[in-house]
Amino acid sequence: MPTFQAFVVNKTEAEFTAGVETLSMDDLPEGDVVVRVHYSSVNYKDGLASIPDGKIVKTYPFVPGIDLAGIVVSSNDARFREGDEVIATGYEIGVTHFGGYSEYARLHGDWLVPLPKGLTLREAMAIGTAGFTAALSIHRLEELGLVPERGPVLVTGATGGVGSLAVSMLAKRGYTVAASTGKATEHDYLRALGAKEVLTREDVTAERIRPLDKQRWAAAVDPVGGRTLATVLSRIRYGGAVAVSGLTGGVEVPTTVHPFILRGVSLLGIDSVYCPMDLRLRIWEQLASDLKPDLEQIVHEISLHELPGALARILRGELRGRTVVRLV
Ligand SMILES: C=CC(=O)SCCNC(=O)CCNC(=O)[C@H](O)C(C)(C)COP(=O)(O)OP(=O)(O)OC[C@H]1O[C@@H](n2cnc3c(N)ncnc32)[C@H](O)[C@@H]1OP(=O)(O)O
Numbered sequence: 081m082p083t084f085q086a087f088v089v090n091k092t093e094a095e096f097t098a099g100v101e102t103l104s105m106d107d108l109p110e111g112d113v114v115v116r117v118h119y120s121s122v123n124y125k126d127g128l129a130s131i132p133d134g135k136i137v138k139t140y141p142f143v144p145g146i147d148l149a150g151i152v153v154s155s156n157d158a159r160f161r162e163g164d165e166v167i168a169t170g171y172e173i174g175v176t177h178f179g180g181y182s183e184y185a186r187l188h189g190d191w192l193v194p195l196p197k198g199l200t201l202r203e204a205m206a207i208g209t210a211g212f213t214a215a216l217s218i219h220r221l222e223e224l225g226l227v228p229e230r231g232p233v234l235v236t237g238a239t240g241g242v243g244s245l246a247v248s249m250l251a252k253r254g255y256t257v258a259a260s261t262g263k264a265t266e267h268d269y270l271r272a273l274g275a276k277e278v279l280t281r282e283d284v285t286a287e288r289i290r291p292l293d294k295q296r297w298a299a300a301v302d303p304v305g306g307r308t309l310a311t312v313l314s315r316i317r318y319g320g321a322v323a324v325s326g327l328t329g330g331v332e333v334p335t336t337v338h339p340f341i342l343r344g345v346s347l348l349g350i351d352s353v354y355c356p357m358d359l360r361l362r363i364w365e366q367l368a369s370d371l372k373p374d375l376e377q378i379v380h381e382i383s384l385h386e387l388p389g390a391l392a393r394i395l396r397g398e399l400r401g402r403t404v405v406r407l408v
């Protein structure tokens with residue numbers, strides 16, 4: 081039986097291990113489509129899946145990787161045929177179902193998105209869950225009426241995956257982008273992506289969060305959460321909105337009702353994982369066309385063997401932009 085390489089995490093009462101192992105097709109979970117994975121990517125959630133108490137992985141041994149893109153090698157699902165290029169992100173992938181850090185994956189056809197014209201498999205993974213989340217955030221804000229004329233849009237955690245892609249997409253769409261980062265060395269990177277103003281983490285995370293503060297931004301894309309989200313809510317302009325997707329800055333949000341009831345501010349929750357397939361397909365089409373970000377400035381490529389270092393770095397907030405994992 082043919083064997084292949086995968087990054088496997090295992091947790092027993094005695095120890096936690098993580099590393100590249102040789103697997104066979106019989107090790108893969110059930111599913112109707114087998115994919116030769118060409119690229120995967122590194123997301124914050126994958127970082128959590130690679131540590132003992134990340135609360136992502138439920139059963140061990142396990143292959144993490146919430147994103148993958150590759151070519152169908154066999155299919156019992158009439159919608160997919162050998163040779164089709166596909167993307168899979170979210171659902172149970174890399175959480176309860178073996179994920180993308182593997183040369184082969186067996187998946188449910190319901191989770192697969194045909195690779196849209198205008199994207200390569202590598203570009204699809206440079207976007208990945210992070211870019212999909214940034215695009216979904218922009219889509220939800222625009223559904224609520226956001227247009228460039230409304231005023232500047234803030235992106236928090238701006239050098240990260242969601243953040244970098246949001247800055248690039250918003251700037252290409254004509255928005256005036258303010259980007260906040262804790263990395264003093266990355267201001268030029270953010271300006272190159274299209275940010276007009278670069279703020280520090282402290283600028284957007286107040287020591288004392290006021291119920292209402294000076295109105296600054298028409299909207300915000302926020303993958304940070306925590307005290308940053310509470311501060312940003314108090315500074316959103318009348319009728320504006322914040323699309324929150326993440327928790328790198330913490331899960332407790334010490335806000336009040338005031339921004340919501342006195343300024344009509346909306347808080348939009350962004351979930352990429354169970355995003356319905358019809359909307360998912362529309363967002364990927366946009367990512368391949370009018371929302372396609374400038375990926376080459378953002379992407380960095382690694383091998384399966386370099387994953388442990390990248391996963392540790394994303395948890396320390398040290399990765400810049402997007403990291404794709406090459407499996408071919
Ligand atoms: C790409 C996406 C992301 O990056 S999202 C950010 C990464 N995700 C996380 O950090 C979440 C990690 N999980 C946790 O911290 C915990 O599971 C929890 C705080 C979300 C909930 O913990 P708790 O111990 O309070 O409850 P349970 O784990 O028993 O779950 C209660 C209830 O919620 C359902 N649930 C759990 N996780 C999720 C999820 N990710 N999405 C949707 N629903 C979830 C779980 O099934 C339980 O429901 P029930 O009907 O009672 O079975």
Ligand SMILES: NC(=O)C1=CN([C@@H]2O[C@H](COP(=O)(O)OP(=O)(O)OC[C@H]3O[C@@H](n4cnc5c(N)ncnc54)[C@H](O)[C@@H]3O)[C@@H](O)[C@H]2O)C=CC1
Nearest residue numbers: 123124213237239240241242303326327328329351352397
């Ligand atoms: N809701 C959803 O469907 C999704 C949620 N997410 C969440 O979004 C967040 C970002 O994900 P990625 O872009 O993949 O991660 P990333 O690590 O690439 O980006 C996170 C950014 O936050 C910054 N950061 C870290 N600690 C911080 C702090 N205390 N205060 C302010 N900034 C801080 C980092 O420096 C980095 O720039 C994560 O919490 C992730 O779980 C990501 C994708 C989908």
